[in-house]
Amino acid sequence: MTRMRVFAVLSALSFATALTATPAQAAERPACPVPTKAEAKRSSDAKTDKPPRGAAAIKGVRVNHIPKGFAYGGVSVNKHDGITEYGYQWRDARSEESRKHRSLWVRVVCWPKASKLTQLKNAPFGMGTFSGSTKIMKIGGRQVLTQVGDGALGHGRYVGWVERKGLVVTVMGSRPLVPELAKIIKGIEL
CATH class of the missing domain: 1.20.5 (Single alpha-helices involved in coiled-coils or other helix-helix interfaces)
Structure with missing residues (x-):
């Protein structure tokens, strides 16, 4: 006893x-994952990772569900207007015009003004804005803003949410990955 x-x-x-x-x-x-100087240089030099990086491709972010079949990847860093956009894109070897092309882009945005989901419609992102017809939905256990991917982002589904004040996460999954989007979103940890 x-x-x-x-x-x-x-x-x-x-x-x-x-x-x-x-x-x-x-x-x-x-407060927000910040890219290293080396990552910013890799981005500006358009360095490609072959094979692509895994779950910890973005420092401070863990993407626990990455679908199989990607051939290469690359980091992207963009600083402007007081915000930092930091992400990673996984791609397969198919042409971007192919409807079977698979790509996944996960990005964190350090935007001090971000506090509400509806702000994403007017976010000053350098690329990947919510400019189309958007909806608020629950995907992967998170309340997200979503829209169908437009020409600039490719085909598929684009989603974003405010993880916490000043930190936004966006995910773009090409059409073949849309069925796995809930698992991808649920598996993102900051």
């Missing part, structure tokens, strides 16, 4: 420690 009490006390202490550590850990977490 004594062992059971010790175990119960230790379990309660571990639980209490976890509860008190969570706010401290959140305070230590950076």
Whole structure:
């Protein structure tokens, strides 16, 4: 019986420690993933990763569900108007005009003014704006703004959400990946 009490006390202490550590850990977490100078240079030099990077392709972001079949990838960094856009795009070897072309683009945007989902319609993104007919939906457990991919982004579905104040996440999945979009979105961790 004594062992059971010790175990119960230790379990309660571990639980209490976890509860008190969570706010401290959140305070230590950076407000927004920021690309390194090396990543910015890779982006400006249009360096290609063959094979593409995996789940940790974007520093500070984990993409836990990446569909198979990508041949290459590349980082993208864009800084303008007080915001930083930082992402990674996975692609297969098919022509972009092919309806079977597979591509996935995940991006984080450090935009200090971002706090509500509806703001994404007027976001000052350099590329991938929500300029078409948008809808608010729940996908992958997140409330997102979504639209059908337009010509600039390719075919498929484009979604975005405000993860927390000042941090926006966008995902563009080509048409063959749309059925997996919920898994992709649900698997993104910051």
